[in-house]
Amino acid sequence: MFQLKYSGSDTFNMFPIKNPSNGLFGKSTYGPTFGGGHDLHTFNGTIISAGAYFALNGYTNFGSSFNNSGLTFDKINNGNFNVTELEVYRVTDGQRIKILPQPWRKTHEWNEKYLETLTEDIVSFKPSGKLGLSDVRILMLGPIGAGKSSFYNTINSVFKGRISRSAPCGLSTNGITIAYTPYEVYVRSAASLNFRLCDTRGLEVTQGLESLECNYLLDGNIPDFYQFNPVAPISPTNPGFVHQPMVTDQIHCVLFVIDAATVGDIPQKLVDKMNSFQTLVNLKGIPQVVILTKVDQACQEVAGNITNVFKSKDIEAAVEKASNLLGLPRNHVLPVKNYETEIELDDNISILALMALRQVLHFAEDYIQVLQNKLKACGVSSEKLDQRESLEKGSDQE
Ligand SMILES: Nc1nc2c(ncn2[C@@H]2O[C@H](COP(=O)(O)OP(=O)(O)OP(=O)(O)O)[C@@H](O)[C@H]2O)c(=O)[nH]1
Ligand SMILES: [Mg+2]
Numbered sequence: 001m002f003q004l005k006y007s008g009s010d011t012f013n014m015f016p017i018k019n020p021s022n023g024l025f026g027k028s029t030y031g032p033t034f035g036g037g038h039d040l041h042t043f044n045g046t047i048i049s050a051g052a053y054f055a056l057n058g059y060t061n062f063g064s065s066f067n068n069s070g071l072t073f074d075k076i077n078n079g080n081f082n083v084t085e086l087e088v089y090r091v092t093d094g095q096r097i098k099i100l101p102q103p104w105r106k107t108h109e110w111n112e113k114y115l116e117t118l119t120e121d122i123v124s125f126k127p128s129g130k131l132g133l134s135d136v137r138i139l140m141l142g143p144i145g146a147g148k149s150s151f152y153n154t155i156n157s158v159f160k161g162r163i164s165r166s167a168p169c170g171l172s173t174n175g176i177t178i179a180y181t182p183y184e185v186y187v188r189s190a191a192s193l194n195f196r197l198c199d200t201r202g203l204e205v206t207q208g209l210e211s212l213e214c215n216y217l218l219d220g221n222i223p224d225f226y227q228f229n230p231v232a233p234i235s236p237t238n239p240g241f242v243h244q245p246m247v248t249d250q251i252h253c254v255l256f257v258i259d260a261a262t263v264g265d266i267p268q269k270l271v272d273k274m275n276s277f278q279t280l281v282n283l284k285g286i287p288q289v290v291i292l293t294k295v296d297q298a299c300q301e302v303a304g305n306i307t308n309v310f311k312s313k314d315i316e317a318a319v320e321k322a323s324n325l326l327g328l329p330r331n332h333v334l335p336v337k338n339y340e341t342e343i344e345l346d347d348n349i350s351i352l353a354l355m356a357l358r359q360v361l362h363f364a365e366d367y368i369q370v371l372q373n374k375l376k377a378c379g380v381s382s383e384k385l386d387q388r389e390s391l392e393k394g395s396d397q398e
Helices: 074-079 112-123 146-159 211-219 260-265 270-282 300-304 314-327 347-378 388-396
Strands: 002-005 012-018 023-025 031-033 134-140 181-186 192-201 255-261 288-293 334-336
Touching: 112 146, 112 347, 134 146, 134 211, 134 347, 146 181, 146 192, 146 255, 146 288, 146 347, 211 270, 255 260, 255 270, 255 314, 255 347, 260 288, 260 314, 270 288, 270 314, 288 314, 288 347, 300 314, 314 334, 334 347
Parallel strands: 134 192, 134 255, 255 288, 288 334
Antiparallel strands: 002 012, 023 031, 181 192
16 A cells, blocks of 8 residues: 655555555656556656755556556646655555545545535424424433543534533543433524433443433433432432423433444443343334444544544444444444544534434434334324323233
């Protein structure tokens, strides 16, 4: 492989079509040349500095020995051969190719227009039907420090048009988030969008959220802003316990938020805990998704250029691991990079986050549709407040 780094941050990888006999060669009379078919012949003779740059006198023949994925020289450098620096470094035989020539997941081309489309789709999202739902509740579950609160902050930042940090986030042994907080997302006009990202206490092996509390959360029994007690789960005798939750209090999609960089190191007991939560989620038929955070920490090439995310072998492997851990199809595993070091928005980070959110809203929409149809089939009135419970009872009687 050889790599061309354009001034700025874009990097272009060229992969051998077959084992090129002359991957890289040069002679005393000319500069480095890549590929037996001279895919990139850098210069001949001696090049004198033209001041701020060197005007090379070489040529390109991309696609001869290396796969250029349809790249033309114009796309890389506007067709000119002026360089400020030329660096050739060795890629040893044992070094793994980390960026694939073709993405492992196909997406729309990332550009400003796509960001606009994603934004519009999310802004116009409205739960359909007669359930009387003004918004859907999306529950974020996952290990401490996985990036649950940061995911909300990332989404909120995109719609606010600036970096925002409404949800406290950071690293702490027993977790930063301690309360059930159904965060709303506001657009610049101060209108809120029709979904809530419900933040929760992180999962721990020996304490933190347990199955009983998870069940209460899914059913809407836990009051908004309830502060979890890590050693004693909420019970129906707690003040504020919602005995007759409405469908608006219930959860319509569950996100398992997992750190891509450490997905292989999650203790088995924590995986078991998540799997036991999944059993509850499945019983209720609620859709579930994995939000795979910190893709920048899982792959250097992605940290350097977020658009590499679907070409990165490391991210592909992390998606596969998460999919195996939670037994979900790979298209339910959605990689994101949360805003963390940035002080300004970046279109590519925003696009990745919105792609994930839009998919989540589609799943929530599908679930509501199914719920509505089932309610109709069971003859449960849409005015009834505890529809899901009625539905579960209804299906027991079948
Ligand atoms: N580099 C990087 N850091 C991230 C990303 N997402 C979150 N972080 C950092 O990871 C740390 C934990 O993030 P939080 O959002 O607080 O995680 P949490 O899951 O809410 O954690 P608890 O509330 O403690 O359970 C913070 O320091 C974040 O800045 C990401 O995508 N990339
Ligand atoms: Mg948190």
